[in-house]
Amino acid sequence: MLSDCNISPCFSISMAIGFINLLQSSLLIPFLFTLPFVTSLNFQISRFDSNASNILYLGDAKPSVGAIEFNLINYINRVGWATYAEKVPIWDSRTGRLTDFSTRFSFDISIQSSDYGHGLVFFLAPVGSQIPLNSAGGFLGLFNTTTSDSSQNQIILVEFDTFENPEWDPTGIGSHVGINENSISSANYTRWNASFYSGDTADVVINYNATTKNLSVSWSYQKTNNPRENSSLSYQIDLMTVLPEWVMVGFSAATGQYVERHTLQYWEFGSSLTVAEDTSGNKARNVRIVVSIVVPVGVLIAGTIIAFIIWKRKKHAKRTPETTNLTSMNDDLERGAGPRRFSYTDLASATNNFSEQRKLGEGGFGAVYRGYLNDLDVEIAVKRISSGSKQGRKEYVTEVKVISQLRHRNLVQLVGWCHDKNDFILVYEFMPNGSLDSHLFGRRSPLTWSVRYRISLGLASALLYLHEEWEQCVVHRDIKSSNVMLDSSFNVKLGDFGLAKLMDHEQGPNTTGLAGTIGYLAPEYISTGRASKESDVYSFGVVLLEIATGRKSVGPGRKSDMGLVEWIWGLYGTGELILAVDDKLGKEFDEKQVESLMIVGLWCAHPDYNSRPSIRQAIHVLCLESPLPNLPVKMPVPTYQVSLSSVSSSEPSVTYSSMDLGR
Incomplete structure (x- = not known):
């Protein structure tokens, strides 16, 4: 029975278009025999x-x-x-x-x-x-x-x-x-x-x-x-x-x-x-005949099917906003190239039923597992959102919609996604060398200076693409060392777009609500909840300082209660930046590059967002193509007023610690 069928609107539209195309093709076949071939x-x-x-x-x-x-x-x-x-x-x-x-x-x-x-x-x-x-x-x-x-x-x-x-x-x-x-x-x-x-x-x-x-x-x-x-x-x-x-x-x-x-x-x-190519003298006459037949019949068929679609949409109008959003996302992604939809069974098989032995890390909204897809012959990283996490589901939808549109060599590639019932899963390319923080602060092998400097440039390149080169401006909102992934050649892959926001390139700071990770948040962002390219640049600056020093921005592992930015700014003021270089490097580093990296890090992490560079300006200095900026000897104070209302009016999503392979 037709009334028992569960036909989606998008399927109905596709069916209508396919029927009309079939009708047009059938009517055109007699004329194709007269066409010469080039x-x-x-x-x-x-x-x-x-x-x-x-x-x-x-x-x-x-x-x-x-x-x-x-x-x-x-x-x-x-x-x-x-x-x-x-x-x-x-x-x-x-x-x-x-x-x-x-x-x-x-x-x-x-x-x-x-x-x-x-x-x-x-x-x-x-x-x-x-x-x-x-x-x-x-x-x-x-x-x-x-x-x-x-x-x-x-x-x-x-x-x-x-x-x-x-x-x-x-x-x-x-x-x-x-x-x-x-x-x-x-x-x-x-x-x-x-x-x-x-x-x-x-x-x-x-x-x-x-x-x-x-x-x-x-x-x-x-x-x-x-x-x-x-x-x-x-x-x-x-x-x-x-x-x-x-x-x-x-x-x-x-x-x-x-x-x-x-x-x-x-x-x-x-x-x-x-x-x-049709070069015959009858081309115009043939077209008129076809159009005179196809158009009326096509309109009649399309009208009937559209009426049916409207009826079906009214029937499904009571679906929840979340279900509607997920269905829309499915339709958008499955029509295009890029990430594919996986079944839960496929991903359970790939991860040995999400076994503890396959777990790579765990964050606030779920765990990440190592997996293997037999049909594609490829290793993957599978991020499974906790079933009870409403915020995690929201970030899941955001991440799939945003990262599926982005293409850059320094961004993590989303291989696919899955949401069967209460399971929300993201599938990424596997990064053999894990996350940057695991090398800087964890037990993985320490990074040489040349690799660290290349990582800095790769991260800058990713941010330049997000801020200036894609069709819209993407504000990441959670740039930190645990979201900087490293492939087998230690090339940078920036990941975790669950907090990302799309804005027009001309648009100023956007009130989004506080989100991100303590230690990487710009002061004006903490105060106002307004995300911007400048707040991303601040986070980037903090990561640069971590790369140079091998020290965390805040939290366990810090050698003093002073924040990383404040501590390094003090050394800059006394001309002793070299004392901040990671001890694990010994003397094996380029002193000019170290100076450039730390000064650019301070410049990007300037407390006054109006004094920060664009990411393009930062790249020019990192590549030694532009002179180093002249920063104040003493760390400045922010030049804005705290606005508690702007923070409390939006739902915060703040992380207090870093995990291997992201939150």
């Missing part, structure tokens, strides 16, 4: 001549002696594009087919001095794309501050990046080859010594396999060879989910404050897809 695209160019029309040039790029010169070498901040004049089919919506493609090209980058940048890129982008404004330098002629990691992007690129930009490039490896998806940050990368190969010609092969969804790149040099470096790279990606059906293909090269010469000498390209 053959797949293949070309080979061994010489680039100025009178040829098969290459389009933008910016500084131009043909020169049979090759393409991309940049005016005597000028800074330049961009050049060279693209193929015809559009390229990547996939076909009529057949659902995706193309294989292969491209080969030869290029060289000649470095003129010890300072050089920024690199050459092969890219696929929407037809009609233009050079973005302010895209020189590290943006490689393809992005700018607005588009560097935007969800609106539709671009795939392989970059030969000669300059390390700490805001988005892999930390500590210098120049690199990377494969990028919709972002200036590389999804996969490997070290590549650009200066070693200067002036030599590189032969590059890029292949995409539509069956395995594998994009691979390999390169070799005609004269020089470095056996210690990788010379290939691959990345799993479904181009149908990233690119439009038709794209432009080509190259971009850019310089910034430093310059280098980029030259393309040879290019060939081949794809396998044939696409139907």
